[in-house]
Amino acid sequence: TLVVSTLNLGDGACGLNLMDTVVDIFDTSSNGNALLATDDDGGDGDCARAVASGLPPGTYRVRVSAGLGAEPATFPYRLEVEVGVCGDGERSLGEECDDENLASGDGCDGACREEL
Numbered sequence: 001t002l003v004v005s006t007l008n009l010g011d012g013a014c015g016l017n018l019m020d021t022v023v024d025i026f027d028t029s030s031n032g033n034a035l036l037a038t039d040d041d042g043g044d045g046d047c048a049r050a051v052a053s054g055l056p057p058g059t060y061r062v063r064v065s066a067g068l069g070a071e072p073a074t075f076p077y078r079l080e081v082e083v084g085v086c087g088d089g090e091r092s093l094g095e096e097c098d099d100e101n102l103a104s105g106d107g108c109d110g111a112c113r114e115e116l
Contacts (some may be wrong), residue, residue, distance in 0.1 A: 001051065001055065001092050002052045003080075003081045003092075003093045004023050004050050004079070005023070005049040005050075006023060006064055006079060007044070007078040007079075007080055008077065008105075013075070014043040014044040014046060016046040017045050017046045019045050019047065019070070019079060020067030020069075020070035021064055022039070022048055022067070023049070023062065024050065024062070024063040025052045026063070028060060028061045028109040031039040037052040039051075042095070046067060046070075046071075052094070053095065054086070054113075057077040086110070088110060094112075096113050100110050
């Protein structure tokens with residue numbers, strides 16, 4: 001799981017809607033730069049928080065841009081990237097479960113999704 005968030009620099013700009021970001025996550029290791037996830041306002045205020053889960057090991061690219069009609073269109077921001085690993089026993093963002101293995105048939109499948 002890859003979670004990418006834009007954050008303000010401690011001035012509260014996200015929550016005060018003084019900056020509006022969009023985050024895109026791309027897979028550059030396969031699928032020819034396939035867009036895996038995008039988010040406009042899923043974080044604090046108008047700041048973005050994109051989540052791509054069930055990802056295999058590989059190379060990924062993140063693009064940050066201003067939201068449509070954002071004023072100002074350029075601004076300083078902090079980028080936070082979190083990586084969660086399915087099967088490590090710690091339920092991270094984007095995982096429904098994590099039972100310390102990648103075996104299916106035990107209630108939590110190899111992509112850390114709950115099985116019925």
